[in-house]
Amino acid sequence: MKTRILIVLAMVFSMVGVAQKSELKAAEKALKAGSSTEAKTQLESISGMIGGADARVQAQYYLLLGKVYADLAKKGDNAAFKEAADNFNLVISTEEKTGKKKYTDETRQLMGALTGDLVNSAVEDNQNKNFKDAAEKLYMSYKMSPKDTVYLYYAASSAVNGADYKTALNFYNELKDLGYDGSVMEYKATNVATGEVEVMEKFQRDLMVKSGEYKDPLDEKTPSRHAEIVKNIALIYSQLGEDEKAISAFSEARADSPDDVNLILNEANLYYRLGDKEKFKELMSEATNVAPDNPDLHYNIGVINMEQESFEEARAAFRKALDINPGYVNAALNLSTTYVNEGNALIDEMNNLGNTKADIAKYEEFKMKKDELFKEGVTVLENALKANPDNQGILTQLKNIYGALGDTENFMRLKKILGE
Helix, strand or coil, X not given: CHHHHHHHHHHHHHHHHHHHHHHHHHHHHHHHCCCHHHHHHHHHCCCCCHHHCCHHHHHHHHHHHHHHHHHHHHCCCCCHHHHHHHHHXXXXXXXXXXXXXXXXXXXXHHHHHHHHHHHHHHHHHHHCCCHHHHHHHHHHHXXXXXXXXXXXXXXXXXXXXXXXXXXXXXXXXXXXXXXXXXXXXXXXEXXXXXXXXXXXXXXXXXXXXXHCCEEEEEXXXXXXXXXXXXXXXXXXXXXXXXXXXXXXXXXHHHHHCCCCXXXXXXXXXXXXXXXXXXXXXXXXXXXXXXXXXXXXXXXXXXXXHHHCCXXXXXXXXXXXXXXXXXXXXXXXXXXXXXXXXXXXXXXXXXXXXXXXXXXXXXXXXXXXXXXXXXXXHHHHHHHHHHHCCCCHHHHHHHHHHHHHHXXXXXXXXXXXXXXX
């Protein structure tokens, strides 16, 4: 009886093996005929048997299934890219276990082609603003070809463009941990006919120089991307509200790029959001040293000093902004406001005085000083009005100051201009 059972089992396994080989041949034939859908159906019909098949049959099965999905991906099925990659990897891992690598070389070539298709599809996704799909495909390309770390870099960029900051942060941190530099050697030469410097492959550049059509060969390394990566990590931590990590990342990024004014400003904004206005002022001052001709930097320093009632420092900053850009309306409005705010503070003191002779004298002193301050504010705005005669903000603020001064003539003049 035992002998019979063994014979029956052997016959069953033999039939299964024949079925597997038959379906594999049918799938291969369908693939060659260009019918990946039919090939997929053939392969799915034996999927339940593959787990018990020998390693060679398993590797062949995964290879054919990878080819099927690669073909479907090329025809527009985005989900097929991952299936193709997974099956190609199964071919390699299956053959690594046995040491018999019948299909490994072919599979690696197919993976290279699939990676190219993935990257091309990701480029198209980026052009169509499908940034999430682009990021996923580029990351998959990197996992398929880890030596091409640039795919991971572009995956991070696509994730940022799609506002998927957590994914971008993971990618940038992975790049940082890998020590990714991103710099490459460019081979340049000057076109004799046009005088333009062109970038070529090294062998082509050398041939063109020998031909005499190009001259002045130059080997030049592109800048490292490390500073950009560390900077983006800091910015994303700040964007995500992970303040402690952001502060640490900004410190590292600033060490790499001490003169990056945008980096200084973003760090300054982080401290402003955290309520550390002294650190904000310190960083903004540092930014003006790096970019002294940027009026916005001086303007922002003025704003923070005005909020802290450091009026002289605020005025110096607003005047610097106006020196650089005389048409900077907000700088003029805020410069005028510093005088008005200081004058209003005197009004509060005037209202707290009593009726004694000394208090009355003090009242008159404060009133004179307040009026002088308001008139300074008027002078600033009248000058600004010359360059911006129709600006509603300047006209309205000027009218209000004249009203506070009791200057009815100018108050009515401004009302008329405003059409009130």
